[in-house]
Amino acid sequence: MKKVRIGIIGLGNMGTGHAQYLAKGEVEGAELTAISDPRPERLQWAAETLGDGVQRYEDPEALLTSGSIDGVLICTPHYSHPELAIQAFRNSLHVLIEKPAGVHTRQVREMNEEASRSGLVFGIMYNQRTNPMYRKLREMIRQGELGEIRRLNWIITDWYRSQSYYNSGGWRASWAGEGGGVLINQAPHQLDLWQWTTGMMPKRIRAFCSFGKHRDIEVENEVTAYAEYENGATAVFITSTCETPGTNRFEVTGDRGKIVMEGGRMTFWRNEKSETEFNATYTGGFGQPEYQTVEIPLEPGEGEQHKGITKDWVQAIQSGTPLLAPGEEGIKGLMLSNAMLLSAWTDDWAELPLDEDLFYNLLQERIRTSGGVQS
Structure with missing residues (x-):
């Protein structure tokens, strides 16, 4: 060929x-x-x-x-x-x-x-997406092993960047040069995996962003976001470039248990009964479903x-x-990023699908006053 x-x-x-x-x-x-x-x-x-x-x-x-x-x-x-x-x-x-x-x-x-x-x-x-751990999570969710997804929690704060890193290029960490900070530069992979592994996009996001926290930069370098989904599930996404030592912990909770990924390990707390079934049939007052703790075997390496x-x-x-x-899927993680910034800029919820014109106009205002080098 x-x-x-x-x-x-x-x-x-x-x-x-x-x-x-x-x-x-x-x-x-x-x-x-x-x-x-x-x-x-x-x-x-x-x-x-x-x-x-x-x-x-x-x-x-x-x-x-x-x-x-x-x-x-x-x-x-x-x-x-x-x-x-x-x-x-x-x-x-x-x-x-x-x-x-x-x-x-x-x-x-x-x-x-x-x-x-x-x-x-x-x-x-x-x-x-080539990492066996995230591929396995996606597979398990699609096979229904977690049941309906109820909560997502990702703390991804091991993106530490010093002031000298930001000083290494006039385009770095500026609205004109990069168009954003940790959400557009360091964390796009996690924003993609957040929706790719679960197959879910939220219906709205409320985010709190710090711009230039502990650093002389224009853009966001610390973010805490809360998201809501159509099925009632919720999510928290926390990321930062100014704390150390950082954490990378992704937790997914469903009707049938929870999966935690941290330190290259994937652990599944599997409920013997789904929470829905247990709640409908249990009459003992205090109590919860029994569960097994399972270390999920993974292919070696990161793909x-x-x-x-x-x-x-x-x-x-x-x-x-x-x-x-597929390249077309790049818009999904970017929409999460844009929604977080839009929520912070307007101090309000950002509904999805995003108001693209409003986001664009607010971004242009920041570009016009940016001190960064246009990329």
């Missing part, structure tokens, strides 16, 4: 990593044939490291129209993801974008519509991560197999 010729736009940390494993031939059926970056030093690195067989462009449009690629991996700053993806689709190219899908859902919705019209393969780099998503995308291009991380 003919190899998929891949181009990469953006040779920052992520783009460089993707370029290295592709250049080494570690993705079967794919070859790296072109890269684009406006910085001369990154083009020089590409010449020295990737070899003469990889074409180099300063301008992404030149790469997209070069005829040297079949698909493109977009690894640029957040705001440019939808714009470049739309250009790629219009040049009949398959697309794999780095997270997040974009900064606001109105922009991402336009990208999704263009992807649908194109009929091309569109993926997003949600590499945590193939970034390389695994790229392999999956290439296979979909070649064979038409379903994607593990």
Whole structure:
């Protein structure tokens, strides 16, 4: 089968990593044939490291129209993801974008519509979907082992970032440069997994965000959000970049027990009877269902991560197999992020589906007064 010729736009940390494993031939059926970056030093690195067989462009449009690629991996700053993806689709190219899908859902919705019209393969780099622990949770929920979901609680505060990290680039942690903070930069994977594993999106969110807490930055770096679902379930999502040591604990409670994931372990407290059945039949006053504590066996490691998503995308291009991380699904986690910010900005509930125009206008107000470098 003919190899998929891949181009990469953006040779920052992520783009460089993707370029290295592709250049080494570690993705079967794919070859790296072109890269684009406006910085001369990154083009020089590409010449020295990737070899003469990889074409180099300063301008992404030149790469997209070069005829040297079949698909493109977009690894640029957040705001440019939808714009470049739309250009790629219009040049009949398959697309794999780095997270997040974009900064606001109105922009991402336009990208999704263009992807649908194109009929091309569109993926997003949600590499945590390859992690056996989250895949197992999704499987167990879909098989009904937890029964109806009643409560979600994710504390994800091990994203510690010092002031020196934020000072390392004028675009960092600014509305103009990144379009947000921990919700758009560090926690998009958890926001995706929150809805992907459970198959549920909330109906409304109330969030409290601290902007520049203990740091000289513009954007949110500590968030506590409360969500409500149509079936009566509730959720709490807490994230931060300014506390240490941090925690990563995801707890899912259902009618038939609870699952806790922390420290690479997955523990299931399985009720002998569902809470609904026990409550309907128990007459002893004080009491609760008996349960068993089960350590869920998992495949070793954290999955193939970034390389695994790229392999999956290439296979979909070649064979038409379903994607593990379809690009169109990037709007779901982003909608959760946008809703949290909108709730904090308006000091009110944010209903889902989101008021995209209101969010966009409030974001533009912050961009206009931002001290960050436009990305």
